[in-house]
Amino acid sequence: MARKTVLQLSGVQRHYGQGDTTLSILKGADFELVRGEMVALVAPSGTGKSTLLHLAGLLEHPDDGEVFIGGRPCNDLSDDERTAIRRSEIGFVYQFHHLLPEFTAIENIMMPQLIAGLSKAEAKERAAQLLDYMRIGPRAEHRPAELSGGEQQRVAIARAVANAPRVLLADEPTGNLDPKTASYVFDALEALVRQSGLAALIATHNHELAGRMDRRVTIEGGKVVEM
Ligand SMILES: Nc1ncnc2c1ncn2[C@@H]1O[C@H](COP(=O)(O)OP(=O)(O)OP(=O)(O)O)[C@@H](O)[C@H]1O
Secondary structure (H helix, E strand, O other): OOOOEEEEEEEEEEEEEEOOEEEEEEEEEEEEEEOOOEEEEOOOOOOOHHHHHHHHOOOOOOOEEEEEEOOEEOOOOOHHHHHHHHHHHEEEEOOOOOOOOOOOHHHHHHHHHHHOOOOHHHHHHHHHHHHHHOOOHHHOOOOHHHOOHHHHHHHHHHHHOOOOOOEEEEEOOOOOOOHHHHHHHHHHHHHHHHHHOOEEEEEOOOHHHHHOOOEEEEEEOOEEEEO
């Protein structure tokens, strides 16, 4: 597979005002993620992992620097354009699943596809494939409350990739699970990334899972550095 950069952060700065003082979280951070790659983001609490993921996912604007998705600079795009890129090219997984409680597993995975304009039949077929792929096919008609924590996270991962994004951003996706379940969920996530050529940036405090990824980076002095 040709080496293709899907996400790039260049000289990214992010500061938060706190009363009279300014908290500088990112101070010229550079980072690159290529297709097919899984990178662990491992850094102490409060150093800016979520901030970095929000910037990469176009949920926030950097104070300086640029974020490129698929080679396209995104800072100066309109909110509508950023939302369109976020919906079609970026998938998010959080520590808590954030599935819609009143919908079944398969409906939750269909939802982003219906928003993207697919027909109900197409969305359902893809959702069923993803559920099988995540080895939860038999749970398709269950609501989130009827699923275990590991199953809920596998549905959340399936939902995040339903529109075949280029980039998967995950913020502690297994942080809420016991070690055995975390490992099982990670197996499914890894298989999905390897099979689809997706690229993933995964914030985690779990060193065992971080060790299974292609690279590990941390945040030091407001910059992204290899570990
Ligand atoms: N909107 C905001 N306004 C002010 N300060 C903020 C804001 N968002 C984040 N911060 C601060 O920026 C720092 C980095 O936050 P961030 O959530 O990115 O850390 P993190 O590395 O993801 O931490 P954790 O591992 O605990 O989730 C923290 O000190 C936080 O308090």
